[in-house]
Amino acid sequence: MDYHRYIPLVSAPPEKKLKIIEIQGGHRLRKRLFDMGFHKGDEIILDMRGVLRGPILVRRVSSDTSVAIGRGIAQKILVEIIGDEQ
Amino acid sequence: MTNNNYPDIIFIGQPNCGKSTLFNAIAGLKAETSNFPGTTVKHTHSRVNVQGYILNIIDLPGLYSLVPGDEAEKVALSHLFYEKPDLIINVVDASSLARNLELTLELIEMGLPMIVALNMMDLAEKKGLRIDIQRLEKELGVPVIPTVATHGRGLKELLEKAIFILKNGLLVKPLGWSKDVEDGVYRLEKILPSNFPVVANRRFTAIKMIEMGSHYFQQLLSEIYLPLKQVLDEVKNQLESSHDAPAYEVVAAERHHLAMKIFEKSTRIVRPAKRPFLHRLDDLLMHPYLGYLILGLVFLGFFFIVFSIGSPLEELVLGPFEQLRSFLFTNFGQGMAVSIIDGLLQGIGGGLGIVLPYFIPLLFLMGLLEDVGYLARVGFLMDVFMHRIGLHGKSISPFILAFGCNVPAIVSTRILESRRDKIITTLLIPFIPCSARTTIILALVAFYLGPWWALGFYLFHLLLVALIGRVLSFFFKEPSPGLILEIPELKIPSLKNIGKKTVFQLRSFLNFAWPILIVGSVVLALLQSLGIDRILNYGFSPLVVKGLGLPQELGVTLIFGFLRKELSMIMMIQALGTNYHQLMSVITPAQIVIFTLFVSLFIPCLSTVAMIWKELGRKIAFLSVALNLGVAVIFSFLAKSFFNLIGMI
Numbered sequence: 076m077d078y079h080r081y082i083p084l085v086s087a088p089p090e091k092k093l094k095i096i097e098i099q100g101g102h103r104l105r106k107r108l109f110d111m112g113f114h115k116g117d118e119i120i121l122d123m124r125g126v127l128r129g130p131i132l133v134r135r136v137s138s139d140t141s142v143a144i145g146r147g148i149a150q151k152i153l154v155e156i157i158g159d160e161q
Numbered sequence: 162m163t164n165n166n167y168p169d170i171i172f173i174g175q176p177n178c179g180k181s182t183l184f185n186a187i188a189g190l191k192a193e194t195s196n197f198p199g200t201t202v203k204h205t206h207s208r209v210n211v212q213g214y215i216l217n218i219i220d221l222p223g224l225y226s227l228v229p230g231d232e233a234e235k236v237a238l239s240h241l242f243y244e245k246p247d248l249i250i251n252v253v254d255a256s257s258l259a260r261n262l263e264l265t266l267e268l269i270e271m272g273l274p275m276i277v278a279l280n281m282m283d284l285a286e287k288k289g290l291r292i293d294i295q296r297l298e299k300e301l302g303v304p305v306i307p308t309v310a311t312h313g314r315g316l317k318e319l320l321e322k323a324i325f326i327l328k329n330g331l332l333v334k335p336l337g338w339s340k341d342v343e344d345g346v347y348r349l350e351k352i353l354p355s356n357f358p359v360v361a362n363r364r365f366t367a368i369k370m371i372e373m374g375s376h377y378f379q380q381l382l383s384e385i386y387l388p389l390k391q392v393l394d395e396v397k398n399q400l401e402s403s404h405d406a407p408a409y410e411v412v413a414a415e416r417h418h419l420a421m422k423i424f425e426k427s428t429r430i431v432r433p434a435k436r437p438f439l440h441r442l443d444d445l446l447m448h449p450y451l452g453y454l455i456l457g458l459v460f461l462g463f464f465f466i467v468f469s470i471g472s473p474l475e476e477l478v479l480g481p482f483e484q485l486r487s488f489l490f491t492n493f494g495q496g497m498a499v500s501i502i503d504g505l506l507q508g509i510g511g512g513l514g515i516v517l518p519y520f521i522p523l524l525f526l527m528g529l530l531e532d533v534g535y536l537a538r539v540g541f542l543m544d545v546f547m548h549r550i551g552l553h554g555k556s557i558s559p560f561i562l563a564f565g566c567n568v569p570a571i572v573s574t575r576i577l578e579s580r581r582d583k584i585i586t587t588l589l590i591p592f593i594p595c596s597a598r599t600t601i602i603l604a605l606v607a608f609y610l611g612p613w614w615a616l617g618f619y620l621f622h623l624l625l626v627a628l629i630g631r632v633l634s635f636f637f638k639e640p641s642p643g644l645i646l647e648i649p650e651l652k653i654p655s656l657k658n659i660g661k662k663t664v665f666q667l668r669s670f671l672n673f674a675w676p677i678l679i680v681g682s683v684v685l686a687l688l689q690s691l692g693i694d695r696i697l698n699y700g701f702s703p704l705v706v707k708g709l710g711l712p713q714e715l716g717v718t719l720i721f722g723f724l725r726k727e728l729s730m731i732m733m734i735q736a737l738g739t740n741y742h743q744l745m746s747v748i749t750p751a752q753i754v755i756f757t758l759f760v761s762l763f764i765p766c767l768s769t770v771a772m773i774w775k776e777l778g779r780k781i782a783f784l785s786v787a788l789n790l791g792v793a794v795i796f797s798f799l800a801k802s803f804f805n806l807i808g809m810i
Binding site (some may be wrong): 100102103105106107108109110111112114115122123124125126127129130132135137138139140141142145146147148155156 | 225227228256257258260287288384406407409410413417421424445447449450453538540541542544545550563586643644645646647648650730
């Protein structure tokens, strides 16, 4: 895999369309994220970043719904920038 | 499920899809609802009569999938798997259709008769989703009924369809996946021994065997059905090597792709050109800096609104009660019968004058904040502080519930996976001022000393929670997993909804707390007229007088405070043998603060202790009591020393 094109979600730029490349984590975390509708290949947008290492707010493009994700977890989600929001 | 022959209908769906609202719309007010994911952690039963048919309907906690993660999900699954329902009503959030369909597909695999209630259709339309119901029905192979539970739309059609299916049956067939996954499942299904404990059907059982990662299950399998275990491993390895992902994810991904396909086939998206107003408002509410400013303002506004409604009413109601009491004393003297009637008056007056004027607006405003969806935003904003005090992101939900009432908050710690998080969260919950305690803080501290005192008191309380959390997590060291919290859409509040919820919560005060208050006041009056209160007060005096510097008469109220904290506070006036106009002549402002602080902390109320005992066992319940007592003594003593220092006592 060509890893250097990919960045952890936590350091992705806001308001860009991102594609989930990989979720690096144990069974439990992967299942939780899977259940909440985060899968490999899904498109998401980072909407907001909390202060003081607070959580980030991520919107799923397909359903237009939002989820707050802690920084530690966002560190483990690898994404690729695929374009502007529109 | 039940011993009679009435058909069982199970309501099942993902968190925050409006299951409980739909359930209540059918059953009347039975289940607690909220616009906050994970409110339902226990199931609720109800029996309804629909057109002459009696049905058992059951509301289950929300589930993301049929492979359980936390305890609340396990409860839901055991109902579904072992107590075969006659019909499943799968409640689906239409505004988040793609994701919700994944659970629908999993339910279809069970092959039980089912209906999809496509709920929140109004929200979906607002978001620009145009769902073709017929097409969706055809793709899924089960009936789909659009509903808007908050307005009662579609309920009649849903129930009619339910009765139709109960009478005529419905054949539900699974939808196919990619060939290699299907082949693997079929291979496993074929060799399941005939005496294997099958859940739902053989195919479903085979799928779940692939999806279950449990080490225990694997071990068990290899001991009892070794050949089956070998085939299972082969199938899993095959899937893993050809898809480059763990087998359970391969299956989940199949469902995901199928759900996306069905979603795309049956839905057209007409996105509004401009970002809707509520989204732009959301940007402000969750803004990294402004968000906290707004949170502060909302909190202040909340406090002052409740106070400015409550305090004139308190004055208005207590006045006539005082007149009645003085009328009683001047005309009938001081006999025991008079004391008892006086106790009765104090109990009724306390509930009517001290609790209700604040409690009703407080519940209403809380309902409003929750109904618009603001609580989840608070969760988002507060997570950073939760981590500072060493807590799990998921604990935010029980914490927010605790501001309403500690008891359901403790039940809701079931959504936490590790016992460590459950214990810490449960130990902290009793320190959070619930709506009953907030009422007392407003009715006594704010009423007598002014609203700023009450506000300071409240903030101190919150700081204390943070401090204790920090200390506790020091003892229970373990990295805590992060937050993943669904943020539901903001919505225009429905007054009807909030009104219903306020009534629902008010009931427990009217049915439980108020009667106890009245009986308690009569008992206290009786004790006073027999002189027994002096013995009790004497027993408590080392603590009350020496330790806290309070009038000795307050000792006896602590006994009542164990039942409900607000009892001690309300009965303070009665115990001091005064009336609310003259209270300040027998007690100082500093003493009111110390007493309120002590009572608010000294022990979790009886229902809370009982719930902790039930959920986590006797040891933790005692630990909680001891912790509260310790903290209460230390901080009340510190408060006393502080007031001494600045010369207020």
